[in-house]
Amino acid sequence: MKNSFAKTLRKAKQNKTVYLMLLPGFLFLAVFALYPIIWILRTMFYQYTSFGAFNFSGLQNFKTLFHDEMFFNALKNTFVYAFFKLIITLPLSFMLAYFVNMKLRGRMAYRTVFFMPTIISVSVMSMVFYLIFNPYNGSVNQMLMAVGLIKEPINWFGSKFSMVTVIIIAVWGALGNYMIYFLSGLQTIPTDIYESAELDGATGWKRLWHITLPMMAPITQMVIMLALIQAFKDYENIMVLTGGGPNNRTEVLYLYIYRLMFPMGDSYGNVVLNYGYGATVAFATAVIVGIVTMLYLRWSRKMDETF
Incomplete structure (x- = not known):
């Protein structure tokens, strides 16, 4: 177990430059792709009120969609x-x-x-x-x-x-x-x-x-x-x-x-x-x-x- 962890840590150190070069791309993907998807999936189960609050509505939006x-x-x-x-x-x-x-x-x-x-x-x-x-x-x-x-x-x-x-x-x-x-x-x-x-x-x-x-x-x-x-x-x-x-x-x-x-x-x-x-x-x-x-x-x- 320790040998496996040490080997992984050694590889990470060797590829540090590669990870640093990939980091901006991962951050861009997380902010502009993953976060909007998560926000959409969460918002589907809420209703937005005129007071600026999200109220949980369950599957009501899906029922509305089918009609x-x-x-x-x-x-x-x-x-x-x-x-x-x-x-x-x-x-x-x-x-x-x-x-x-x-x-x-x-x-x-x-x-x-x-x-x-x-x-x-x-x-x-x-x-x-x-x-x-x-x-x-x-x-x-x-x-x-x-x-x-x-x-x-x-x-x-x-x-x-x-x-x-x-x-x-x-x-x-x-x-x-x-x-x-x-x-x-x-x-x-x-x-x-x-x-x-x-x-x-x-x-x-x-x-x-x-x-x-x-x-x-x-x-x-x-x-x-x-x-x-x-x-x-x-x-x-x-x-x-x-x-x-x-x-x-x-x-x-x-x-x-x-x-x-x-x-x-x-x-x-x-x-x-x-x-x-x-x-x-x-x-x-x-x-x-x-x-x-x-x-x-x-x-x-x-x-x-x-x-």
Whole structure:
């Protein structure tokens, strides 16, 4: 026992420099990751009163969750938003990556242009698109009316088109980011394989289908997982563009959590704090995202075994 302790102490002294270098990272993780998780898990069982006190409420927040129509509406909208964003963004991102990976003149300029939306603030980007889709003098309505497709302006953010509009804007903002991931994967494919295929008479489509796509499978699986998680976490552009409206058509889970944890007040100007229930919704959302991610990882593992 003493020998084992002495050996452990000797190893700790030998690795003292390593531990000191890792210490800032551990402190950062504890303060900004572990503590918020513990706070959320604790707060789920409390109600926050107007006097600034937490009152223990047991499982009341969970009972409220199962009868909350707003939560289930936000859940439905989140799945719709995530699904359409993924099936549009990922193929387009791959096509852009395949295009800019070709030996074209000025391809660095194309990469910069396509990547530009990624480095623009979400709030700034949303405000620009708000002006573009403005129902009164926005360029989209003016262009559609000029070519005769519509007779009167469309309220893109205040009608049945609101979810379609925010998805289009989200796709534009995400294309460059996933394009870079796909581009990094394309550049790892050895050129010798393409040269051998060309000697065998393989055309461009055959090379794409039988060489590029199979060899891009690992990076594609990673990109899909990252895009899936990000799609469920999106809310900033929706908050700026529609605020979850009209009639909660674009209310998503993370925006709903934001409303509960950082309330803007009701119609009478009263601020209603609901930290306990907000923590419960946040926990439920994390569980849902975790389940969806695990199902995807399981499916992708089965696809690897099949092919």
